[in-house]
Amino acid sequence: MSIAKILLADDEKPFVETMTKRLKKREIESVAAHDGKEALERLAGDDGIEVVILDIKMPVMDGMTALKEIKSKYPLVEVIMLTGHATVETGIDGMKMGAFDYLMKPCDMEQLVAKVKEAAERKRKQEQKIMEARVQAITLRRP
């Protein structure tokens, strides 16, 4: 039983592999993708993904474009931007586009886990709110 399911999108395969193993050890299940386009494909094929960890610099489709796509298609999925050269500006830009937070590479594992948990929690809360709203809508529906 995992505490969250994430999609880890980074073009550095060894990084993704190690992270996956380390996250798994911390009960976080991860799905790997190596570019923005693949990340979108993975998301389309797996609706259990709660958080996407998205590297900004990637081939085929970069992180910012992928973020835009993800947020438009799956607004509830939380995205944490991960970058080798994160700056306040890029972080803020990402957050303006709907990212949950940003982290700098190499990042502290415990910090990452904490952020993932926060993001997953938020997604769940959002989903719960939506669910509640639906339930309420149904229950309060006038015959």
Add this chain to the structure above:
Amino acid sequence: MADDTSKTRYSHLLRNVVLTILLTAITPTVIVSLFVLDEFRSSYEKKVHDHLELLVRKHKRTIDMFLEEKLMDIRMLAGANTYADLSDESTLNRKFDEMQKAFDRTFVDLGLVDHSGRQIAYAGPHGLTGVSYADTDWFKEAIGSSYFISDVFKGLRGEPHFIVAVRHVHQEKPWILRATIDFGEFNDLVEYLRIGDTGFAFILNKTGQFQTTPTANVTPEEKKALWSDIRRVERPQSIFRKMKGDGQEALYAVTDLKKGNWIMVLRQDVKDAYAELKNAQRIAGLIILIGALIIVATSLVVSHRLIRRISKADEEKQIADKEKDMLSQQVIETGKLASIGELAAGIAHEINNPVAIMIEEAGWVEDLLEEEEFGKSENLDELHRALKQINTQGRRCKEITHKLLSFARKTDSRTMEISINDLLEEIVYLSSQRAKYSNIELHSDFEGDLPPISASETEMQQVFLNLVNNALDAMEKTGGTLTIRSRRVDDGIEVTIADTGIGIAEANLKRVFDPFYTTKPVGKGTGLGLSICFGIINKIGGDIQAQSQKGEGTTFAIRIPVIASQNEKGDSS
């Protein structure tokens, strides 16, 4: 040293300019002056010679006429009377009286001498009747020619005189009527000829004996030397210069008298003859000297002014060159940093990913070690230590890459209005703990009411923190004083950060802003701090300068321009 070299160069230049002006101005003046003076001298000398020649000619005529007249008088007397008449002393006395009346005292006496030389009749004061002249030179010469004028001689009366004689024949025997001419009157006639202060005349006979008494002293040596010249020079008339006996030079004019039997000499000291010339030459020399002095003075004044202007222009050029050098140095520095910045950004990004992987792998190993099967390993602690070290060093790499990226201006560079003093207060606060532990006294001296600057707060914080950290590093072992000062300057704000630390060697001072340049121990500094500071300050149009004295400390001075409108406001308030 440089000053001495330029002083020597300017003094050489001054000397050359002065010499050139003097040569070009004085040389023609001297040549023209010498030419004019020489022309003047030769024309003046010619004038003196001509004048002398004219005088001598005129006088020669006068003396010749005098002698001719006296001879004519005697000839007329001899021609108009017979031997018998004249041999009668009473007749002769009467004739003599008539002549005395007619010619004053020119004729001293009158005598009739027969063919044997005996004076048979005599009229005059000396009572010479009956004396014999048979053995005298004049008689011997007079008896042989129809008329005769003798040289001056003392004769029987013991006084200088000369004789004018006419020969006639009576009963086929010659007789002579002779008259003695008053020497004084003849001498006066010659003495009358005076030129200037020293010019006088005298007459010599064919053997070089004086026929008149010279008014000035003519030594025998002078006469001897003169006589040899007189025989040599062309006559009847000639002018020449010659040394006198007293060492002075004299001008001599000589001319023949009495058909070459006498020679009249006119002598004048050259000094006297050319006195006017000398005077004119002295005045001309004085004028030339004054002119030359004026030229020298003018050339000195003009040259000094010229050299002053040249040196001023040189100084201005040096300053301009220096400024140009500094500017081009800054341009090079900025360009260098920009290109290195781009390179750094690329490298940073490329390095960051493998470093991240390394850290993750180390983390993974650490994760694995936590599993039970590895818990019993003897080297577990050592493995943990090694992994921790990998992690630490990986994070150091991360710091370096982040600094590199910051250097490449990829940090938060949004500009805003910042109060420098607030920023510095924060830096002082942040550094106070470290300073305390390193035994460093922290002084802050901030000028109040400084206008805000337009810059990125994080960047400015980075700049000041970098400089303060460097200063603290420099005094970490020894302790010391760190002074942070802010003040208003003409074109903005100046912040100085001065420490009393180990200082920077002069050779290194030029390189402190170069990227990757550090004097700190390995692992302590990246060599990027100051180049980042340089890049940031340069970007906002400021300037950063370092001054240091080895062993005494280092001062960094940062000038930051203030916001234009605030600047104006600040100026007007």
